[in-house]
Amino acid sequence: MEKSNAHWKAAHPLLFIAGTLMAGLMMANLFLGHSHYPVYAIVIIAIGLLLLQGSLLLPIPSFFRSILVLFILLSWGISIYLATQEKNLIHLPYPKPWVEGCRNWVVKKINTTIFSKEANGFALALLLGIKSDLNKELLQAYTQLGIIHIVAISGMHLEIIFKNLTRLTQWMPRKKFYLLLELFMVLTGVWLYTLMAFASPSIVRASVFFSIYFIGKFLQKSNYTLNTIAGGILILLLFDVKNLENIGLQLSYAAVIGIHLFYPLLNKMLPMDNPLLSFLWSNLCVSIAAQLTTLPILVYHFHQIATLVIVSNFIMVPLSNILLYCLVILVICPSVLGLSLIMGHWIEGYIVWINACIRYFYEQPISSSIEVHFGPIQITVYYAVLWLVYKWLNKKQSAYLLYLLVLIVGYRLVKLFSLV
Numbered sequence: 001m002e003k004s005n006a007h008w009k010a011a012h013p014l015l016f017i018a019g020t021l022m023a024g025l026m027m028a029n030l031f032l033g034h035s036h037y038p039v040y041a042i043v044i045i046a047i048g049l050l051l052l053q054g055s056l057l058l059p060i061p062s063f064f065r066s067i068l069v070l071f072i073l074l075s076w077g078i079s080i081y082l083a084t085q086e087k088n089l090i091h092l093p094y095p096k097p098w099v100e101g102c103r104n105w106v107v108k109k110i111n112t113t114i115f116s117k118e119a120n121g122f123a124l125a126l127l128l129g130i131k132s133d134l135n136k137e138l139l140q141a142y143t144q145l146g147i148i149h150i151v152a153i154s155g156m157h158l159e160i161i162f163k164n165l166t167r168l169t170q171w172m173p174r175k176k177f178y179l180l181l182e183l184f185m186v187l188t189g190v191w192l193y194t195l196m197a198f199a200s201p202s203i204v205r206a207s208v209f210f211s212i213y214f215i216g217k218f219l220q221k222s223n224y225t226l227n228t229i230a231g232g233i234l235i236l237l238l239f240d241v242k243n244l245e246n247i248g249l250q251l252s253y254a255a256v257i258g259i260h261l262f263y264p265l266l267n268k269m270l271p272m273d274n275p276l277l278s279f280l281w282s283n284l285c286v287s288i289a290a291q292l293t294t295l296p297i298l299v300y301h302f303h304q305i306a307t308l309v310i311v312s313n314f315i316m317v318p319l320s321n322i323l324l325y326c327l328v329i330l331v332i333c334p335s336v337l338g339l340s341l342i343m344g345h346w347i348e349g350y351i352v353w354i355n356a357c358i359r360y361f362y363e364q365p366i367s368s369s370i371e372v373h374f375g376p377i378q379i380t381v382y383y384a385v386l387w388l389v390y391k392w393l394n395k396k397q398s399a400y401l402l403y404l405l406v407l408i409v410g411y412r413l414v415k416l417f418s419l420v
Contacts, residue, residue: 013227014227014228014230014231014234015226015227015229015230017073017230017234018230018231018233018234018237019230020070020073020074020077021073021074021076021077021080021234021237022077022233022244023074023077024073024074024075024076024077024078024079024080024081025077025078025080025081025237025241025244026077027074027077027078028077028078028081028082029081032078032081032082080237080241081241084240084241084242088238088239088240088241089238089239089241090238090239091239092239094195094199095195099192099195099196102192102196103128103196106127106128106196106331107124107128107130109330109331109340110123110124110127110327110330110331110344112340112344113330113340113341113343113344113345113347114344114347114348114351115344115348116348116351116352117133118135118138118351118352118355119347119348119351119352119355120133121133121134121135122134122135122138122151122351122355123327123347123351125151126150126151126157126320126323126324126327127157127324127327127328127331128153128196128197128198129152129153129197129198129200129203131151134151135355138355138358138359139151140362141358141359141361141362142358144306144362144367144368144369145306145308145309145312145316145358145361145362145367146298146306146308146309146312146313147309147312147313147316147317147358149251149255150316150317150320152200152202152248153197153198153200153202153203154202154203154206154248154252155202155203155205155206155209155252155255155256156317156320156321156324157193157197157203157324158190158193158194158203158206158207158210159206159210160321160324160325160328161189161190161193161328162186162190162210162214164328165185165186165189165190166182166186169182169185169186179218180218183214183215183218186214187211187214187215190207190210190211191207191211194206194207200248201243201246201248201249201252202246202248202249202251202252204236204243204249205232205236205249205252205253206252208231208232208235208236209228209229209232209256212228212231212232212235213228216228225256225260226257226260229253229256229257229260233253236249247297247301250297251294251297251298254290254293254294254297255290255293255294257293258289258290258291258292258293258294259286259289259290261289261293261390262285262288262289262292262293262390263285263286263289265390265393265394266285266288266289267281267282267285283314283317283318284310284314286317287310287313287314287317288310290313291309291310291313292386293386295382296374296378296379296382296383297379299372299373299374300374300375300379303371303372303373304369304370304371304372305369305370305372306367306369307366307367307368307369307370308361308366308367312361315357316354316357316358319354320354322350323347323350323351323354326343326346326347326350327347329343330343330344330347381407381411384407385404385407385408388400388401388403388404388407389404392404
């Protein structure tokens with residue numbers, strides 16, 4: 001348990017640094033618009049480095065040193081914003097010919113084994129993020145039910161790839177050379193799939209997360225999920241700061257943070273001995289935890305709430321995971337003796353059945369969305385309430401309920417007098 005702010009910062013350095021840089025970025029976006037002064041940005045960073053070095057060498061009280069470090073990190077966030085208006089800080093070439101060759105091979109395998117146009121388009125969208133042949137009516141149904149993330153390449157897809165790659169390498173001896181070889185094989189597989197899926201911001205976020213996690217495991221470093229997430233944010237800031245404005249990336253990070261914070265608390269509220277009931281309850285807790293943190297972002301951007309979002313995620317996420325496993329097996333399945341054709345026929349029937357279920361739920365009157373509008377102040381209040389609820393569930397201290405009551409009453413009073 002952290003005894004002070006200093007202890008917390010020491011335990012979670014990446015989280016503190018990334019959060020402060022993000023605050024600087026948001027301040028710059030709010031007050032500076034689309035100005036770009038890369039020379040000034042370099043000067044600010046250089047001055048910050050000198051001040052930081054001086055604060056470490058000179059006998060400055062710890063409180064003032066903390067304020068100085070906070071100011072330096074905020075100024076660096078502003079500097080990154082100014083320096084990246086025209087181009088990224090770091091640019092890596094995209095290996096287009098090699099990646100397109102791998103992608104075309106997978107597309108060809110799907111096209112020669114799944115013949116139904118709707119099932120084929122759905123399979124390509126789920127596996128590679130190719131949505132050109134996806135049925136538009138079906139896409140609308142997935143959107144209204146709040147499960148559009150199923151056909152958007154995300155961490156869910158990459159987790160399956162990552163877990164299976166690590167399972168394949170478990171037979172290797174636990175010696176340094178083989179561990180290094182395992183690291184190379186897993187990271188190559190993860191990033192190859194990321195590039196094949198057009199390197200969308202949400203899957204890049206997941207790839208960076210798994211890469212940091214696996215490299216840390218190889219180096220035998222302690223693992224803290226929020227630090228790993230924050231490390232991913234820092235890398236994204238260096239490569240493409242504009243990706244942070246991407247809705248998919250925002251939802252991806254929000255969902256991961258929500259699952260990390262709330263899933264353990266929700267899951268242990270109702271312990272079960274029955275393995276099937278335990279699995280179902282665990283799956284429901286994951287859906288609720290992700291929805292808690294993504295809800296305000298969805299409302300802010302789309303101004304609506306899907307009424308069946310919890311139910312549809314509870315049912316469809318496990319079914320889509322099974323389908324994704326089957327598609328991966330289909331891709332690597334040899335074509336001898338018609339094995340891939342048989343499996344493609346089964347997968348086609350499974351996809352048709354899933355989409356029939358989606359259409360059934362979509363046609364029900366209860367599936368219609370509720371219109372809701374959130375502004376920046378409402379989002380801030382929502383996350384403040386959510387944070388206090390988390391602290392109360394985690395610490396079991398009634399003081400957090402009092403803070404929660406004060407916050408809600410204060411906000412309602414402000415709304416009552418039309419000051420917001």
